[in-house]
Amino acid sequence: QVQFVESGGGLVQPGGSLRLSCAPTGIIFSIRTIYWYRQASGKERELVAYETPEAYTEYADSVKGRFTISRDNAKNTVVLQMDNLKPEDTAVYLCSVVRMGERFWGQGTRVTVSA
Secondary structure (H helix, E strand, O other): OOEEEEEOOEEEOOOOOEEEEEEEEOOOHHHOOEEEEEEOOOOOOEEEEEEOOOOOEEEOHHHOOOEEEEEEOOOOEEEEEEOOOOHHHOEEEEEEEEEOOEEEEOOOEEEEEOO
16 A cells, blocks of 8 residues: 655745655655645645656746755655745645556645745
8 A cells, every 4th residue: 555644734924934744655765756746725736846766856836946855765755845935835735656657645734824
């Protein structure tokens, strides 16, 4: 079974920071690309960032320069560091992996950015 432990969401003021963590199980972590998506209420799910096993990273234009994804293979954990948060970053953030051609999703952690 592919499962996820996600944490780090919460309420923060604009300009603040949050650090999201994702620890998947049921996969060989070191050979998988790990993705962070987000979905705001009433909107489509969108890709925020990903990191490959070779540590190549990519970001959505809307978060470039503010978010950083990183992985710790020894701990089988991916972190999304979110800085300079904006109200439009408010969403449920979901960790995801692809295994045997199928995409799996975490339960999600809610991020709310509001004054």
